[in-house]
Amino acid sequence: MTHELVIETHGLSRRYGTVEAVCDLSLTVERHCITGFLGRNGAGKSTTIKMLLGMIRPTAGVGRVLGYDITDPAQSLEIRRRIAYVGEDKGLYGYMTVADLIRFTRSFYPDWQSQIEARLLREYQLPLGRKVKALSKGMRTKLALLLALARRPELLILDEPSEGLDPVSTEELLQTLQEVRAAGTSVFFSSHQLSEVERIADRVLMIDHGQLVMNTLLGDLLNNYRNINMEFAAQGPVPALDLAGVERTRIRGRQAWVLASSNIEGIVAHARSLDAIVQVTPVNLRDVFLDIVREAP
Amino acid sequence: MLWYKMWWESWIRFAISAVALLWMCGAVVLLQQQVRAHADEPLSYAHYIWSAVYKANVLDMYILLVIVLGLGGVLQERAQGTVGFTLSLPVSRWQLTYARATMGFVQVAILALLPALLIPLLSPFFGESFPFVRALQFSVLWAACGMVIFALTFFFSVVLPGAYSPAIASVAGLIVCSVLAKLPPFQGHSAFDLLETIHGAQLSTVHGETSLAAFAVPLPWLSLGLYTLVALCLVGAAGSITAQRDFS
CATH class of the missing domain: 3.30.70 (Alpha-Beta Plaits)
Known part of the structure; x- marks a missing residue:
């Protein structure tokens, strides 16, 4: 595994009965890039991401994130220590307050960056005393981003991050992702919002029917x-x-x-x-x- | 900090359970004169407490409350949409299982202890007494048997989706176990009958007040040890299933 790759899969497959959700997927994601993972609904994007995070076991193939095997439980733990994930539904513990959830998440990451936490709290204007379940979807996304970024991950994985966000929140999200990349974190995000991918991605991976159908630099695509x-x-x-x-x-x-x-x-x-x-x-x-x-x- | 999450997820159920149990026990002590006066035959206070608390009403409620405490877990989090966040934390699924099970066992034990704290304390106000050591014996029975009931629900919560199906399966499981325990191969082996053991019928409380000042018959330690083992095995099985399961 070269150090320039943060994600690498070979022949990764996941079958549900007769349905091949992901089929023989071989892809690479480079470090210090924003990589857009495009595909229609049901194309296999979320399944791929969940396999990378160890939530779903592949039926075939191998995958490595930051050089760690995604199917090995101990290595999967190390992956989760070093990356951050923001899911499509931004499902956070609704019964906790913002402050409780930050304190809870912080406890798992010794390298938690309090100054990033303080800066993002200020920028996002998150109400510390409010229950998470009382936050709007936009605020929940911001909180999820704060929890993800304050641990300063090597890789940030987002599954449909702009889903359900209004245009202003989407714009802020895209700006944040660009800042994150500038700070040295690799970003891998799935989306079916082509305009978002076109705005910020360096590289585009396209998946259809569980198979990779395109892997190219966005600049090359538009130029060539x-x-x-x-x-x-x-x-x-x-x-x-x-x-x-x-x-x-x-x-x-x-x-x-x-x-x-x-x-x-x-x-x-x-x-x-x-x-x-x-x-x-x-x-x-x-x-x-x-x-x-x-x-x- | 996993404890923090587990506590947050269960404290309301635990608090309601504790209040309900204390209220029931208090009511039993408060109404003792009226109930005993209308009994068909003379009823000693110790027998009354056993009948109302440790054999029937309060015990039934305790079993139901323990089943409610056993609900939840990673599979149920899927319905709430928080499973992605939980599973992306740098903790193993075994750690999640053990933290929740340990929190549950502690809560079950505390609930089992509540009658032992309240009844001996309250009885003198009504001109009666109920020794703490005797009440403590029943608490040990409740705690050990409660662990099995909790672990059974815990196991079903890992296997069955839906909010209520694990509870229904647990009640059905307890009934099936009780019926099986009465079949010839198991008859005479009280260890197999959890619902019989938890009544504590073998303790001499039912025979009057002569032995109230000390421990009655020894507790069925072998049965309790077996129940603890069964509870740990159920938690282990739940952990193994959770570790293998896909969360799509």
């Missing part, structure tokens, strides 16, 4: 990927477009849509040689996501 629309004049079936750089192809009638990651000139030249009218447009994450996860018509 292109949509190529082709309209063929000639009657008859559209010729095969099995060329280097073609990621996805959709064909309807005499029209073809190609998502290309490289070799744009080569693909365009090939199409023109087939008498096609060609239009090349830049892509955004949404286009790529829809192209990749949408079933071909």
Whole structure:
């Protein structure tokens, strides 16, 4: 395991009866990056995260977080000592007050940073004496972030962190994640909010039907990927477009849509040689996501 | 600090249980004259206390309260949405199990001790007496048998989802155990009949006041030891299941 990777899985799988929630998943997450983990609802994002945290055992494959084996109970404990996790529902003990919960969580982490706790309490304006169950979802998210960040984790894992948040809270959350990364913590977060991922992620992992379908730097994706629309004049079936750089192809009638990651000139030249009218447009994450996860018509 | 969590999660149930038990015991002592006056045959105070507290009403309530104390745990946390937070803490599932079980055992023992503290203290105000050592004997019975009942509910709380199904399963389990204990292979072995043992019928309290100043017959230590072992095994099984379980 190289020190540059905080998460590494090989052939990770999880089956529920006949349903393969995660299938042969091999991925890597680099240190000091914000990595967005994209996928539709039910694509396998949460299952993957829960396997990394030791909540669910994989049916096959191996996984390592910060170099520790996720299936070994003792090593899983070490993982949880060194990372922080914020779940989708931000489920915290509602019967405790904010102060109680902070005191409780602090007791598990010898390296708890009181100055971070004090700063975030000030910034988030969390009411110390209020019961957690009386907090709004936005405030609960802030409290969950405080509990996660004050222990200064090497890796912060978040499952759908903006779920249920209003736009202001979402914005504050995204800013916090960027600050966290700047302070040296690696961030791995799942989402199906493409705009959020596009705003802050350095790298994008895309999962569909439990399988990894994309692993790329966001900058590379936006710079290199292109949509190529082709309209063929000639009657008859559209010729095969099995060329280097073609990621996805959709064909309807005499029209073809190609998502290309490289070799744009080569693909365009090939199409023109087939008498096609060609239009090349830049892509955004949404286009790529829809192209990749949408079933071909 | 796991103790803190376990205490927080159970203190309301524990406090209500303690108040209910104290109230019931107090009522039994308070109403002793009226009840004994209307009894079919003369009833000694010691026999009255045994009948009302250690054999029937208060005991039944104690069993139900212990079952309520046994509810909860990591599986139930899933319904509350806090399981992700709990399981992401750097503690093993065994530690979670032991902390909750230990807190439960302590609470069960304290509940068992309450009648022994209240009844001897209250009786002189009504011109009666009930020795503390005798009451303490019953408390030991309640504590040991209560541990098994608690552990049974604790086990079912790990196995069965839902808020009430572990309680129903525990009541059913106790009834089944009681019926089985009366079948020929187990008859004559009082250790197998937990509900019989917890009554303390073998203690000489029922025979009048002659031996009230001292310990009555020795406690069934073998049975109590067996119950403690069964309780620990149930907690161990619950811990093992929790450690293996997936929390999706």
